[in-house]
Amino acid sequence: MVQFAPHTGHGAGRRIYDLLRAQIADGTLPAGARAPSTRALAADLGVSRTTVTAAYEQLAAEGFLATSLGRAARVASPPATVVNHSGPSDRRGKAALALSAFGRRVAGMEMPGLPHAEPARIDFLYGAVASRDFPALRWRRAYQAELLRHQHSLYYVPPEGDATLRRALQGYLRRARGLACDAEQILVVHGSQQGIDLCARLLLDPGDAFVFEEPGYLMARRCFEATGAELLAVPVDGQGLDTACLPGDDLARLAYVTPSHQFPLGGVLPIGRRLALLQWAQRHRAWVVEDDYDGEFRYGQRPIDALQSIDTDGRVIYIGTFSKALSPQLRLGYLVLPTELVAVFRQAKRMADRHAPVLEQRVLASLIDNGAYERHVRRSRRENERRRAVLLDAIGRHLPADARVEGTAAGLHVVLWLPFLRSQDEPILVAAARAQGVGVYPVSPLFAKSRPGKTPRPGGLVLGYASLTPEQIEQGLRILGAVIASWNPAAERSLPQR
Structure with a gap:
C-alpha cells in the first residue's frame, strides 16, 4: 500500500x-x-x-x-526514466564536451563584467544614459496611437523590419549623417550588438583575419574572435585608426572601425585616412564595418558624415543604434548594407529571431517622421554638452595636475589617463572608488595585446557622464580626487592648489 x-x-x-x-x-x-x-x-x-x-x-x-x-x-513497464531535478550533477562537465567549436570558443572567452546589481551611488558607467532624458510623454502618445491602430491580423513582419521605420531612417540618415541609401538596404536589428554579431557570422570563417582598433570595443572583438578568425590589432592615435599600419596581404576579410568617435579614445578619422581605409578595402576585397555608436553627439560643430557616405565601391556596412540617443533598453538598431549583402543578412536575421519588435519600430518611425526624434537628439546634445563641461572643469579642479583627458570632442564618455597609475593597478583604484560610492571603469580591458619592449602605458579610466546630473559629476570627481590622494601620496602632492 x-x-x-x-x-x-x-x-x-x-x-x-x-x-x-x-x-x-x-x-x-x-x-x-x-x-x-x-x-x-x-x-x-x-x-x-x-x-x-x-x-x-x-x-x-x-x-x-x-x-x-x-x-x-x-x-508503466518499464517505468519512464525519471530525471532528478533536486540538485547539480556531473552532467555539466559532459555537456561542455558536446559543444561545437564555436561554443567552446565562446565558453573560453573572458567577457566584460555586467554592471553591479546595485549601482554605485554616483556611477560613471559608459553606455548608460539618463532616464529623465527619455522623451516619455511623446513616446507614450505615439505608443498608444500605434497600439490602437487596427490591424487585420497579428503576424510576423519581414525580417528586415517594418517598412515605415526603414523609410523614416532613409530620410533621417540623409539629413543627419550625410548617408544616401535605399530603404531596401536597411535591416532593423536588436541593437548594434546583433548587427556586429551578424557581420561576424556571415563574413568570417575560422582561419580568416580581421582588422580591429587597438584599443577598441571589447564586445565587438569577442564576436569576431568567436568565429575562429585571427585578430589583427591596428593601433589608434589622436586621429583614430592608423591606416598606415593596415596589413598588406589579403588575409583580412574585414575591418571594424568607429570613425566618427573612436571607442574608447575618441579620435575622429580624418578624410585622408578614410580614403586610405576605403582604398585598402577595395584593393583587398575586404569589408569595412562602420560602428556609428554615438556619432550624433558632436560638440561645437555638426556631426561628421558617415564613412559609408563616401564609399563608392560598396565595401562599407554601416551600423547605427538608438541606444545612446534614446535608451539601451530599447534594443533597436539598424544596418545599412551593400546591395549584394542584403539577401543573406535578411535570411540570417530571420533565422535568429524573425524580426525586431514591431510596435516599437512603428512608434519610432512616427517620432522620426514628425520631427520629434531630431528635436530630442538636439536637446540631448545640449544636455550632454553641459555635463561634459562640468566633467572637464571638475577634473581640472579635483584630480592631479598631470591627469590627461582624451575624447572630449564628441560622444558620451572620456578616457582619463593617470600617469602615476600602473595599468595593472587599475582594479585597485576602481575598488577603492566604489567603496566610497563612486563607480569608475578601467581602460586596460579594451586593449587586446600587451606591449613587450615598449614603454608601459599608464593606467586609465573610462568615465561615462550621460546618466549623471552636473551636481553628481562634481561630487563624484571630488570623491575620486580624495580617493586618489589617500591611495597614492605622490598623487596628492600633484593635486591642483585650491
Whole structure:
C-alpha cells in the first residue's frame, strides 16, 4: 500500500503527483504494480477524487502510469526514466564536451563584467544614459496611437523590419549623417550588438583575419574572435585608426572601425585616412564595418558624415543604434548594407529571431517622421554638452595636475589617463572608488595585446557622464580626487592648489 501523509488545501494535486512519481523512481512502486484507486486514495487523504484523478492523468500522460478504461492504473513497464531535478550533477562537465567549436570558443572567452546589481551611488558607467532624458510623454502618445491602430491580423513582419521605420531612417540618415541609401538596404536589428554579431557570422570563417582598433570595443572583438578568425590589432592615435599600419596581404576579410568617435579614445578619422581605409578595402576585397555608436553627439560643430557616405565601391556596412540617443533598453538598431549583402543578412536575421519588435519600430518611425526624434537628439546634445563641461572643469579642479583627458570632442564618455597609475593597478583604484560610492571603469580591458619592449602605458579610466546630473559629476570627481590622494601620496602632492 502506498503511504501518504494527508495534505489538504492549495497544491494537494501537485503533492500527490510528486509523491507517486518519487515512489516510482525509487522502486517503492515497481513496474507493473497497481496504483491505489482514485476513490480510495481521495478518501485516505481527505481530498476530492477530481484532485487525485488529475494527478493520475498527468502521470499517465508523462508515461509513468498505464491506464485503460475499466482497469486499475498500474506503474508503466518499464517505468519512464525519471530525471532528478533536486540538485547539480556531473552532467555539466559532459555537456561542455558536446559543444561545437564555436561554443567552446565562446565558453573560453573572458567577457566584460555586467554592471553591479546595485549601482554605485554616483556611477560613471559608459553606455548608460539618463532616464529623465527619455522623451516619455511623446513616446507614450505615439505608443498608444500605434497600439490602437487596427490591424487585420497579428503576424510576423519581414525580417528586415517594418517598412515605415526603414523609410523614416532613409530620410533621417540623409539629413543627419550625410548617408544616401535605399530603404531596401536597411535591416532593423536588436541593437548594434546583433548587427556586429551578424557581420561576424556571415563574413568570417575560422582561419580568416580581421582588422580591429587597438584599443577598441571589447564586445565587438569577442564576436569576431568567436568565429575562429585571427585578430589583427591596428593601433589608434589622436586621429583614430592608423591606416598606415593596415596589413598588406589579403588575409583580412574585414575591418571594424568607429570613425566618427573612436571607442574608447575618441579620435575622429580624418578624410585622408578614410580614403586610405576605403582604398585598402577595395584593393583587398575586404569589408569595412562602420560602428556609428554615438556619432550624433558632436560638440561645437555638426556631426561628421558617415564613412559609408563616401564609399563608392560598396565595401562599407554601416551600423547605427538608438541606444545612446534614446535608451539601451530599447534594443533597436539598424544596418545599412551593400546591395549584394542584403539577401543573406535578411535570411540570417530571420533565422535568429524573425524580426525586431514591431510596435516599437512603428512608434519610432512616427517620432522620426514628425520631427520629434531630431528635436530630442538636439536637446540631448545640449544636455550632454553641459555635463561634459562640468566633467572637464571638475577634473581640472579635483584630480592631479598631470591627469590627461582624451575624447572630449564628441560622444558620451572620456578616457582619463593617470600617469602615476600602473595599468595593472587599475582594479585597485576602481575598488577603492566604489567603496566610497563612486563607480569608475578601467581602460586596460579594451586593449587586446600587451606591449613587450615598449614603454608601459599608464593606467586609465573610462568615465561615462550621460546618466549623471552636473551636481553628481562634481561630487563624484571630488570623491575620486580624495580617493586618489589617500591611495597614492605622490598623487596628492600633484593635486591642483585650491
